Amino acid sequence: MIVIGAGAAGMMCAATAGAGGREVILVDHATKLAEKIRISGGGRCNFTNVNVAPENFISANPKFCRTVLAGYTPQDFIKLVKSYGIAWHEKHRGQLFCDESSEQIIAMLRKECDRARVKWRMPCTVQSIKRIIGGFELGTSAGVLRSRDLVIATGGTAVPQVGATDFALKVATQFGIEVIEPRPALVPLQFDPNVWQPFAHLAGVAIEAEIAVTGGPKQRFVEDMLFTHRGLSGPGILQISSYWRPGQSLAINLLPTKGLAQELIELKTGAKQQASTVMSKYWPKRLAEQWLGESGQRKFAEWSDKAIRALVEQIQNWQVLPSGTAGLRKAEVMAGGVDTGALDQRTLEVKGIEGLYFLGEAVDVTGWLGGYNFQWAWASGVACGRALAARTRD
Numbered sequence: 001m002i003v004i005g006a007g008a009a010g011m012m013c014a015a016t017a018g019a020g021g022r023e024v025i026l027v028d029h030a031t032k033l034a035e036k037i038r039i040s041g042g043g044r045c046n047f048t049n050v051n052v053a054p055e056n057f058i059s060a061n062p063k064f065c066r067t068v069l070a071g072y073t074p075q076d077f078i079k080l081v082k083s084y085g086i087a088w089h090e091k092h093r094g095q096l097f098c099d100e101s102s103e104q105i106i107a108m109l110r111k112e113c114d115r116a117r118v119k120w121r122m123p124c125t126v127q128s129i130k131r132i133i134g135g136f137e138l139g140t141s142a143g144v145l146r147s148r149d150l151v152i153a154t155g156g157t158a159v160p161q162v163g164a165t166d167f168a169l170k171v172a173t174q175f176g177i178e179v180i181e182p183r184p185a186l187v188p189l190q191f192d193p194n195v196w197q198p199f200a201h202l203a204g205v206a207i208e209a210e211i212a213v214t215g216g217p218k219q220r221f222v223e224d225m226l227f228t229h230r231g232l233s234g235p236g237i238l239q240i241s242s243y244w245r246p247g248q249s250l251a252i253n254l255l256p257t258k259g260l261a262q263e264l265i266e267l268k269t270g271a272k273q274q275a276s277t278v279m280s281k282y283w284p285k286r287l288a289e290q291w292l293g294e295s296g297q298r299k300f301a302e303w304s305d306k307a308i309r310a311l312v313e314q315i316q317n318w319q320v321l322p323s324g325t326a327g328l329r330k331a332e333v334m335a336g337g338v339d340t341g342a343l344d345q346r347t348l349e350v351k352g353i354e355g356l357y358f359l360g361e362a363v364d365v366t367g368w369l370g371g372y373n374f375q376w377a378w379a380s381g382v383a384c385g386r387a388l389a390a391r392t393r394d
């Protein structure tokens with residue numbers, strides 16, 4: 001069998017199928033192995049999340065990922081990581097990171113492939129794929145390769161700077177398989193420069209906020225948000241960006257404290273300070289001063305209850321209309337991809353095209369920020385690898 005793409009899903013699939021007795025050729029066009037794993041998690045690879053559930057994934061068919069995720073869990077991957085003596089820690093909301101370096105995960109997967117006697121073809125470019133009787137024929141820079149089974153694990157189109165391509169989408173189209181329109185996800189959002197001008201100099205200010213798409217799906221995130229020169233970023237914005245579509249506004253609660261209006265009304269009694277100084281107890285000073293403008297210089301005690309309520313409404317229901325995303329070069333993943341309707345949910349084989357499989361980010365299953373995308377890559381790789389190993393026994 002041939003696996004194209006020696007990334008997270010491809011190596012996992014090759015190692016699983018190889019360990020199960022299949023002869024595997026693993027092809028990748030890159031000169032350096034698994035660049036996305038290397039740069040992930042700020043170089044420490046957020047390799048899974050202990051809270052993984054189907055609800056943490058976005059897809060035109062939200063139920064599709066269930067079987068695959070249940071078949072290979074975060075605990076299974078943690079067991080593998082432990083068996084290699086790789087130290088890790090939990091950082092935030094179930095996110096697991098290597099203590100030292102993402103290179104350890106790459107070395108582990110390389111070793112797993114070597115143990116399973118996987119044959120590497122790297123760097124190797126695939127120029128053509130043809131369906132032949134009993135399998136597939138590939139024209140490559142290393143000559144013609146033939147195989148009964150072909151796995152496409154070339155990932156998504158995010159961050160082309162490290163070798164991401166639309167190869168999987170092109171192969172899908174070649175074989176008449178539907179593709180859900182790809183779009184950048186887990187990506188900063190930008191605004192029209194004129195609209196953003198009053199906020200641009202807040203660049204670098206970070207606060208916790210509750211963020212949702214106005215009139216969009218019910219999903220909301222309470223996470224850190226970062227002001228940038230061109231718009232908004234930080235974990236909360238990356239998360240909501242996967243749900244956001246052009247033309248939609250965001251509803252942002254910049255101070256998600258219950259009963260805030262009442263708290264401020266009680267606070268103003270006897271307050272000798274300026275309003276911006278009072279608000280600096282809740283917010284970074286720069287944000288408090290910018291938000292309140294000249295009115296922030298007035299003593300807080302002079303503010304009417306009505307004015308305080310209006311301020312709180314403005315802060316807790318800030319409606320903003322992004323003009324776009326920062327694009328695929330800055331996105332952590334591609335959302336959309338090979339339509340899950342075309343795939344078997346247990347094996348990821350294309351329905352009606354025996355021996356052709358799509359895995360990982362190439363498929364229309366996109367995880368939240370926080371280790372979810374790797375868990376999908378590992379689990380889809382294992383599901384397919386197991387199915388292919390079982391085929392030797394057919």
Ligand SMILES: Cc1cc2nc3c(=O)[nH]c(=O)nc-3n(C[C@H](O)[C@H](O)[C@H](O)COP(=O)(O)OP(=O)(O)OC[C@H]3O[C@@H](n4cnc5c(N)ncnc54)[C@H](O)[C@@H]3O)c2cc1C
Nearest residue numbers: 005007008009029040041046154155167360361371373374
């Ligand atoms: C900056 C950044 C940080 C991230 N951090 C995290 C994180 O901490 N946790 C997390 O869960 N997810 C993270 N992700 C997402 C995660 O890296 C991907 O979702 C995951 O790697 C997808 O696995 P994959 O195997 O489908 O694709 P990839 O890992 O991208 O592997 C695809 C492979 O296919 C090869 N390939 C591509 N095109 C071709 C072609 N035409 N011919 C031959 N080979 C080809 C590539 O060289 C690559 O080796 C991050 C992504 C980015 C960009």
